Amino acid sequence: MNGLRIVAKAQPARQTIIFLHGLGDTGSGWGFLAQYLQQRDPAAFQHTNFVFPNAPEIRVTANGGALMPAWFDILEWDSNFSKVDSDGFMTSLDAIEKTVKQEIDKGIKPEHIIIGGFSQGAALALATSVTLPWKIGGIVALSGFCSVPGILKQHKNSLNVRTPVFHGHGDMDPVVPISLGLKAKQFYQDSCGIQDYEFKVYNGMTHSTVPEELEDLTAFIKKCLSS
Known part of the structure; x- marks a missing residue:
């Protein structure tokens, strides 16, 4: 996948954060996160690679067929985000796996890799907890939800059942209601066995992020990468 890549300020790189944007956005839209973390704790993140991939541009059915960056098509706006293109979802999961493999091939240990995302990107980040063929360091989901649960149960493995997951959600989110965030938590804990969610x-907070969430995210990532 193409996108924004920010190499570690100090070499060699020892850890990688991969962050997936939401519907209609690009990797650059979350590029501020690299600068935020580097300024928040220069010592903790000086050896960190940052990867902000771009989703492909596709026609989103629920948006009148408008062409926009999307990790998977949304066929219809429904209260559970259940009507999505499952093939597109799984194709994006495969692309994320290849991105992780690229970092591993560069010498980054899997347990020093964090995968995160916002909204659509968060749905994918959560899904990597049951599909990745490596044990990674941590998973971040901001305003996330669960897609294609039936397919994920068919493909799931147990490599990341103990991998820490941080899920931040606003109680005033009009796009991905907090009820969907709680359903995602229930699915990954009860159906997939994720133990640290x-x-x-x-x-x-609406469908966005706030300073308090970014502070909690920073503390979570530091804890994952130092353990």
Whole structure:
């Protein structure tokens, strides 16, 4: 996948953060996260590669067939985000796996790789917890939801059942209601056996992020990469 790549300020790189944007956005839209983490704790993130992939441009059926960056097609807006293109979802999962493999081939240990995402990207990040063929360091989902649960159960493995997951969600999110975030937590814990799933609610937050969430995200990533 193409996108924004920011190499570690200090070489050799020892860890990688891969972050997946939401519907209609690009990797550059979340590029600020690299600068934020580097400024927040220069020592902790000086050996970190950052990868912000771009989703392909596809026609999104639920948006009147408009052409936009999307990790998978949304066939219809429904209350559970259940009507999505499952083939497109799994194709994006495969692309993420290849991106992780690229970092491993560069010498980054799998347990020093964090995968995160926002909204559509968060749905994919969560799915990697049951499909990746390596044990990674941690998973971040901001305003995330669960897609294609039936297919994920067919493909799931247990390599990342103990991998920490951080899921931040606003209680005023009009796009991905907090109820869908809680359903995702229930699915990954109860149906997939994920043992370390932290779900944090941010009062008044809509479909976005806030400084408090970014602070919690920073602490979570540092903990994952130092353990």
